[in-house]
Amino acid sequence: MAYVSLYRKYRPQTFAEVVGQDHVTTTLSNALTENRLHHAYLFTGPRGTGKTSAARILAKALNCERGPTATPCNVCPSCVGITAGNNVDVIEIDAASHGGVDDVRDLRDRVAFAPAAARMKVYIVDECHMLSTAGWNAFLKTVEEPPGHVLFVFATTEPHKVLDTILSRTQRFDFKRVGSPALGGLVADVAEREGLELEPGVVDLVVRAGDGSARDTLSVLDQIMAFTGLKVTLQGVVDVLGAVPDELLIETADLIAAGDVAGLLVLVQRLGDAGRDLRQFARDAVEHLRSLLLLQVAPDAGLVETTPDRLARLTAQAGRLGRVELLRAVELLAECQAVMRRGNTRLPLEIALAKAAMPEASGDPAALAARMDRLERRGGVGRPPPPVTPVAEVPASEEVTVPDPAPVRSTTAETAPPTGAGVDIDLVRRSWDAVLAAAKRRSLKLGAMLASGQPVDLTDSRLTLRFTYPFHAEFCGSDTSRATLGQILDEVLGVPLDIVCVVVDGGAGSPRTDDTAASEADDVAETELAEAAGELPDEAEAHARAIATLTRDLGATVVE
Numbered sequence: 029m030a031y032v033s034l035y036r037k038y039r040p041q042t043f044a045e046v047v048g049q050d051h052v053t054t055t056l057s058n059a060l061t062e063n064r065l066h067h068a069y070l071f072t073g074p075r076g077t078g079k080t081s082a083a084r085i086l087a088k089a090l091n092c093e094r095g096p097t098a099t100p101c102n103v104c105p106s107c108v109g110i111t112a113g114n115n116v117d118v119i120e121i122d123a124a125s126h127g128g129v130d131d132v133r134d135l136r137d138r139v140a141f142a143p144a145a146a147r148m149k150v151y152i153v154d155e156c157h158m159l160s161t162a163g164w165n166a167f168l169k170t171v172e173e174p175p176g177h178v179l180f181v182f183a184t185t186e187p188h189k190v191l192d193t194i195l196s197r198t199q200r201f202d203f204k205r206v207g208s209p210a211l212g213g214l215v216a217d218v219a220e221r222e223g224l225e226l227e228p229g230v231v232d233l234v235v236r237a238g239d240g241s242a243r244d245t246l247s248v249l250d251q252i253m254a255f256t257g258l259k260v261t262l263q264g265v266v267d268v269l270g271a272v273p274d275e276l277l278i279e280t281a282d283l284i285a286a287g288d289v290a291g292l293l294v295l296v297q298r299l300g301d302a303g304r305d306l307r308q309f310a311r312d313a314v315e316h317l318r319s320l321l322l323l324q325v326a327p328d329a330g331l332v333e334t335t336p337d338r339l340a341r342l343t344a345q346a347g348r349l350g351r352v353e354l355l356r357a358v359e360l361l362a363e364c365q366a367v368m369r370r371g372n373t374r375l376p377l378e379i380a381l382a383k384a385a386m387p388e389a390s391g392d393p394a395a396l397a398a399r400m401d402r403l404e405r406r407g408g409v410g411r412p413p414p415p416v417t418p419v420a421e422v423p424a425s426e427e428v429t430v431p432d433p434a435p436v437r438s439t440t441a442e443t444a445p446p447t448g449a450g451v452d453i454d455l456v457r458r459s460w461d462a463v464l465a466a467a468k469r470r471s472l473k474l475g476a477m478l479a480s481g482q483p484v485d486l487t488d489s490r491l492t493l494r495f496t497y498p499f500h501a502e503f504c505g506s507d508t509s510r511a512t513l514g515q516i517l518d519e520v521l522g523v524p525l526d527i528v529c530v531v532v533d534g535g536a537g538s539p540r541t542d543d544t545a546a547s548e549a550d551d552v553a554e555t556e557l558a559e560a561a562g563e564l565p566d567e568a569e570a571h572a573r574a575i576a577t578l579t580r581d582l583g584a585t586v587v588e
């Protein structure tokens with residue numbers, strides 16, 4: 029005999045066997061008992077949740093020789109015929125393949141004929157969202173005023189695609205994803221009837237893999253049976269599904285709680301070595317941590333749907349973990365899932381787990397800046413040493429420091445931070461790239477202008493900058509620029525210096541102030557900006573490199 033898949037073999041044949049849809053089965057049973065059935069129903073809901081099954085049971089209930097009844101006998105010729113799919117009065121139409129207007133016209137014409145043997149003709153229109161508009165229109169009249177001997181059941185996974193005119197003429201039942209306890213019961217029941225021996229934990233894994241669909245859940249069980257035979261071990265299931273056993277998830281949460289970064293990285297390594305799907309692991313880990321969080325926050329609210337066994341284990345672990353810790357871990361891993369979808373899986377997972385285990389590695393700028401400093405001292409970022417002579421070019425990596433003035437100071441002060449007394453022109457020169465970077469951060473234009481100047485003298489807190497072009501000198505020498513530069517020098521060098529701008533080459537020898545000079549300055553400023561923009565590809569690359577380092581080594585998060 030050909031093998032019949034479990035989900036066919038165990039299609040529910042009575043309303044009582046339809047699990048997890050009590051709101052539907054109870055209402056239909058009552059309507060049958062009280063003889064107040066509608067003539068058109070719409071069954072909506074996810075795939076494999078019992079829509080077609082319920083429609084067939086309804087047909088049996090109406091036509092059972094011992095009926096109409098809410099509990100069809102399943103042995104009379106009518107019931108048996110419907111179960112076998114050869115009852116002429118129960119017509120199933122797959123709208124996906126027969127949604128055209130001709131099919132519907134044909135159907136409509138046949139609706140007029142009385143049932144051959146049964147009380148009622150039942151039309152089950154599956155995937156009814158696939159009916160063409162013309163098809164629906166052909167239906168409308170019949171659905172509006174069907175002959176007394178006709179009942180329609182429309183079924184769809186996509187109710188939003190069903191025409192309003194049909195929606196308003198049908199009684200609608202929304203089938204739900206089947207909850208874990210109900211699915212767990214179904215699996216246990218089918219296993220028993222099949223003579224399967226399930227190791228503890230197997231039901232949980234199967235249910236998790238079924239993801240709310242009874243059909244998928246039974247298909248998973250089928251797949252496992254084919255692989256393991258009648259004795260189903262946890263390891264066998266893990267192998268078939270590539271699933272993550274609960275023990276591993278519990279271990280993960282414990283490692284996070286213990287702050288055991290090394291343990292977590294080893295765990296990821298183990299998963300990788302075993303060829304596990306890391307995305308699946310991340311999904312399961314998020315689900316696990318979320319369950320723990322729910323159990324922490326509202327232990328008695330019944331928010332975690334699972335088998336009693338597993339609930340006990342989860343509750344025990346939830347008691348060992350902190351709420352904030354859990355919330356953070358859930359957040360980190362959920363974010364990480366999004367990153368993993370885009371490609372690389374291992375690195376983001378490792379980062380997320382490490383961060384979850386090290387709250388102190390949070391991305392707040394102060395902590396980050398401190399870490400950045402430490403790393404730079406060790407040469408971790410690969411930043412070139414500051415140039416000894418002042419150069420007009422801004423090292424790209426300067427642009428990546430966190431948006432906080434503090435790191436500027438520290439990146440220039442490879443040595444001790446200079447005090448006012450210790451500042452001389454050499455120090456200014458060595459620090460110049462940091463000054464430029466800071467200036468550029470404040471204003472691209474100021475940065476560009478200042479880049480063409482050179483610090484040449486420092487006497488009595490007056491820093492002389494030499495320019496070639498008067499308009500650069502003029503711009504930098506303006507009151508506003510001088511004030512800004514004063515602040516920047518204070519930040520970088522620890523002393524507020526006053527700026528004096530001189531022009532050494534190229535013309536009048538002193539800043540011009542007429543309109544020509546001003547517009548000339550604007551023109552050149554634009555050129556400079558364009559030049560600065562020309563450097564961007566390199567900068568962007570360095571930026572990306574530094575960001576990668578930050579996120580990889582420091583656990584930084586990118587703040588938009």
Ligand SMILES: Nc1ncnc2c1ncn2[C@@H]1O[C@H](COP(=O)(O)OP(=O)(O)OP(=O)(O)O)[C@@H](O)[C@H]1O
Binds near residue numbers: 184244
């Ligand atoms: N609520 C349920 N209780 C028990 N078994 C179910 C349930 N829902 C689905 N099944 C199982 O899944 C199989 C398919 O169910 P059914 O055809 O009724 O799903 P459906 O909701 O019509 O799905 P689709 O949207 O894919 O047509 C059934 O034969 C049965 O084994």
Ligand SMILES: [Mg+2]
Binds near residue numbers: 079080081154183
């Ligand atoms: Mg169906």
Ligand SMILES: [Zn+2]
Binds near residue numbers: 094100
């Ligand atoms: Zn019957």
